Amino acid sequence: MNVKITNKEKIKILIADDLFQIMAKVLEREEKIDKDKEHMWVVGLAQNLRLIFIELATLGTINMTLAEPMEIFRVALIKGAPRIILVHNHPSGELQPSDADKQVTDRLIQVGKIVGVDVYDHLIITPKSFFSFEEMGLMEILRASMAFIPTYQQVAEAKKEAEKIGAMNHAKEVAKELKRRGLDNQDIADISKYPLEKVKKLRVKIKKN
Structure with a gap:
């Protein structure tokens, strides 16, 4: 009414x-x-x-x-x-x-x-x-x-979250390797898709040519 x-x-x-x-x-x-x-x-x-x-x-x-x-x-x-x-x-x-x-x-x-x-x-x-x-x-x-929330939706959301974590971990490893090669932080972020602020905090040993 x-x-x-x-x-x-x-x-x-x-x-x-x-x-x-x-x-x-x-x-x-x-x-x-x-x-x-x-x-x-x-x-x-x-x-x-x-x-x-x-x-x-x-x-x-x-x-x-x-x-x-x-x-x-x-x-x-x-x-x-x-x-x-x-x-x-x-x-x-x-x-x-x-x-x-x-x-x-x-x-x-x-x-x-x-x-x-x-x-x-x-x-x-x-x-x-x-x-x-x-x-x-x-x-x-x-x-x-x-x-x-239906069980099937909970499972789907859990899988999605796991994929995000996996993608982020992969991006982090790529960023580390690029940083070892001495690339600029902004270039590393652009290539790896790892957040720039997190790239800046990575601590790696630079590879010597």
Whole structure:
């Protein structure tokens, strides 16, 4: 369900409090109908962080909300929002995220990577305050999580990383040999593709003609 927002409210969301000031008003309206239920909203942002839309994605129970990826990303994809912020309320007034909140966020981050929509933050709100996953450092931890990455993708990424390391080690050996031959550091970097700063730090014995 689309939430009506004024043109004045379509601001750049630079900090979590910018969005909370808007969502507190939305929550006040919603609580008149379903005061004891958790709501999950999807907030669409443009690339420059300007607010595009607010959509009520799901309506849950007293202590949980169902956040299926299809419901979360549907509007973002239709309206072309490259970034979204998840927002849900805790009727209990408790702001700390539950394990389920973290797992849902983790899963949606990974789905967002697949569909090309960045999950920028997740806010837990009450009428008086909020908790921002991004500002508390949780988003960084969850973005690095591999809990919801398929095994085949983990293997592919591991192989890719190994290839990078192998290529870097090979470049280093080439750079060492060129340095032994007395070539200029910039030429060594250009030929070997080994970073110039690292070339400068290589210590080798120069070959005598």
